Every structure is written in structure tokens, then in C-alpha cells.
Amino acid sequence: MQHVRTGAERLATDPALAGGARLGLITNPTGVLPDLTPTPPALLTAGVPLTALFGPEHGMRGTAQAAGSEADSVDELTGLPVYDTHKLSGESLDRVVAASGVDTLVFDIADVGSRFYTYVWTMYDLLESAARLGVRFVVLDRPNPLGGAVEEGPLLDPAFASFVGRFPLPLRHGRTAGELAGLFGFDVDLTVVRMEGWRRDMTYAETGLPWVMPSVNMPTPDTALVYPGTGLFEGTNFSEGRGTTRPFELIGAPYTDAGFVRALAALDLPGVRFRETWFTPTFHKHAGTSVRGVQLHVHDRGAFRPVLTGLSMLHVARTLYPDDLRWWGPELFLDHLWGSDTLTRCLEAGGDPRDLCPPPGRPEGHLLYS
Numbered sequence: 001m002q003h004v005r006t007g008a009e010r011l012a013t014d015p016a017l018a019g020g021a022r023l024g025l026i027t028n029p030t031g032v033l034p035d036l037t038p039t040p041p042a043l044l045t046a047g048v049p050l051t052a053l054f055g056p057e058h059g060m061r062g063t064a065q066a067a068g069s070e071a072d073s074v075d076e077l078t079g080l081p082v083y084d085t086h087k088l089s090g091e092s093l094d095r096v097v098a099a100s101g102v103d104t105l106v107f108d109i110a111d112v113g114s115r116f117y118t119y120v121w122t123m124y125d126l127l128e129s130a131a132r133l134g135v136r137f138v139v140l141d142r143p144n145p146l147g148g149a150v151e152e153g154p155l156l157d158p159a160f161a162s163f164v165g166r167f168p169l170p171l172r173h174g175r176t177a178g179e180l181a182g183l184f185g186f187d188v189d190l191t192v193v194r195m196e197g198w199r200r201d202m203t204y205a206e207t208g209l210p211w212v213m214p215s216v217n218m219p220t221p222d223t224a225l226v227y228p229g230t231g232l233f234e235g236t237n238f239s240e241g242r243g244t245t246r247p248f249e250l251i252g253a254p255y256t257d258a259g260f261v262r263a264l265a266a267l268d269l270p271g272v273r274f275r276e277t278w279f280t281p282t283f284h285k286h287a288g289t290s291v292r293g294v295q296l297h298v299h300d301r302g303a304f305r306p307v308l309t310g311l312s313m314l315h316v317a318r319t320l321y322p323d324d325l326r327w328w329g330p331e332l333f334l335d336h337l338w339g340s341d342t343l344t345r346c347l348e349a350g351g352d353p354r355d356l357c358p359p360p361g362r363p364e365g366h367l368l369y370s
Helices: 007-013 039-046 090-100 119-133 177-184 221-235 258-267 306-320 333-338 342-348
Strands: 023-027 050-055 081-084 104-108 136-140 190-193 250-253 272-279 291-298
Touching: 007 039, 007 136, 007 190, 023 039, 023 119, 039 050, 050 090, 081 090, 090 119, 104 119, 119 136, 119 177, 136 177, 177 190, 221 291, 221 306, 221 333, 250 272, 258 272, 258 291, 258 306, 306 342, 333 342
Parallel strands: 023 050, 023 104, 050 081, 104 136, 136 190
Antiparallel strands: 250 291, 272 291
16 A cells, blocks of 8 residues: 655655754654654754754653653764753743754654644744744644544634643644644744645545554554543543553543443444443552443544544533542643633533534645645
8 A cells, every 4th residue: 555655754855855954853753754764863864954853742752641751862863962842932942942053943743633632732832932033944744643624623712722722723623733833823934844645534544654652642543533532531530541551542430330331322422332341540540440431432433523422421421420520630621621611611500511512624724735
């Protein structure tokens, strides 16, 4: 099967595509060529003048859990300095970029297609720094693993902007990183090294590219598919499956009973079935405790609506366990994940949160692919 040619693969065969004399590469383990050669040494071998590397949340090597990163270091493969960007923005990020001495920032990280996944916000913050510092910006585009034919969920309310959402995007945004970079609209010298052969209706399997875990709790394309909906459970005291081998596909709590799976099955949601299961997380919420819940099994990717599914699951959980379900994390984290306080207010009032979700649509504006 012929594979999609990523921006990184194209740059490795034509170094002139990026321009610049001192390039800083923003990357992590997803920055690979189709044969799994890491992008940094491949680009150096090709003659791309890399002088620095930058790591996002989870670190350039991908060792850190959520909200963590890796310290500044020297990359073993290339000997280049690695700068940690996580939790930096504004002037503090400007200082790191300026100290690196680069004249061009190059972004090569795989996204998972959900607004509250942070890599595109690292790109956003660095685009903003590049605009202030007069540094060029290049995006080496990669597929959206959810495809690009559908967007789903409400837009972010700017009053709730945070590192899990800085720009009014729907929860499932349906765009590539290169398309988002143009949509953000910064006054910066921007180049997108486009993919060749990618279509908006492609599943990840159809791209012919290897799947490399974008982060430690995103092991498979199936995880990415359910994440825009079940990721909302991160803002509750339900386990979202962290500490298991199927994060975001396993959802449960110590206080659920057989009614949870029965109620979910009765909804007959499009494209998904629910299997009752028990699991014991090894870390994070309810670590070491037996948890009763469900596993999502998506049987029709085209019909499946992750945001509708996540809202339906939250509605059932709130209806069945009103005295047990609690919000989790600082500053009502669920509000930041959802992008406003309408979801928590709806659930607390006993409303149906599915009423908050607009019908799915097709992304429009700043699209690079048909």
C-alpha cells in the first residue's frame, strides 16, 4: 500500500523546503519518517541546518505523564541542545527561543484531533513567540488520525482559554496542524510543508503510516478516536482508564453498578457498543482499587460520534450516581476541557448535556486538503 508522504518525509528529500540557516525543531517520538527513523538525525543527514530541538508536554522523548515534561538536555542522537517548552508562554517562552539562536522554528509532532490535546497549543504559543521575535515558522504536516471530514462539539469560549484550549475550536476539530497554524492567524512568516496523498476522509490505517504513541496514554488510533468524548471524564472522579492498557476506552468508578452498562446500551448510540468490565488502575485515580465500568467498542467509525458519546455517558453517570459523581482537578477542570461552564451547570441542574452539542459539521476555512 502506498503511504501518505508527510511534511517531514518531503523535507528529508528536499531540504530547501524549510529555508532558514539555523533551524529549531519542535518534536517528540512521533517525529519519525515512515521507516521509523527519527526526524532529527534524518534531517541533519539530509543537510537541513538544525541547531536546536524543543520538547512539548511529555518531553521530547515522551517519558513524562500528563502535565509533566523533561528537563533541558542534550540529544544523544544528534548532540543538539534540547529546550523544554512545557508550561512556558509569553516572555518566558520568548527568552528560550531567543537564547537558542534559531531563525526558523519547525513543528513536527503528530496531533490526535481533539481540542484539549496540548501539542497544537505548544505550536500556538511558539507561533506567538515567533511573531514577536521575527522568527520564521514551518509546519511539517501530518495526518489528523480522526480524519478531516467531521468536526464535532461546541467552540471554546475565550473566557475559558487555557493550555487545553487557546482558540475557538470545536472539541473534534477535523484539521491538520498545518491548517490550524493558518487558522490561528498570527502575523508570522509561515510555511506549511504539505502532505502528499492525504484525503480528509482517510482513516489512520489508510495512510499507510506507522502509529507512534503521541503520549504515554495514547497507545492506539482507537484511543484517539474515543478521546474527544471520554477525555471529558478527566474532569470527574470517574477513572478514564489511566493506569490501564486501554486508557480512555475504559471508563468507570468504584461506585458504579450493573445499571451503568444497561443504561448506556439502551441509548443505542451510533457506531459504538459498551461491554461491562472491571479494572484496577495502577496509578492516578482509584489506583489499586477495583473499578466497575465499561469498555467502548467502536464498530462503525464513520457513524461514531465521540463527543455525543462522552456527553451521553456523563448524563448517565450523573443520573444514576448523583451523590457520588464529583468534579476533579483544579479550577473545575471539566470547564476547561469542555471550553465553558455550560456543561457543569447543565449536569448540576439535572439537564441533558446532549442538548449542548451542535450537529456535527465539516471544517471550513484555511483548509489545505480536499
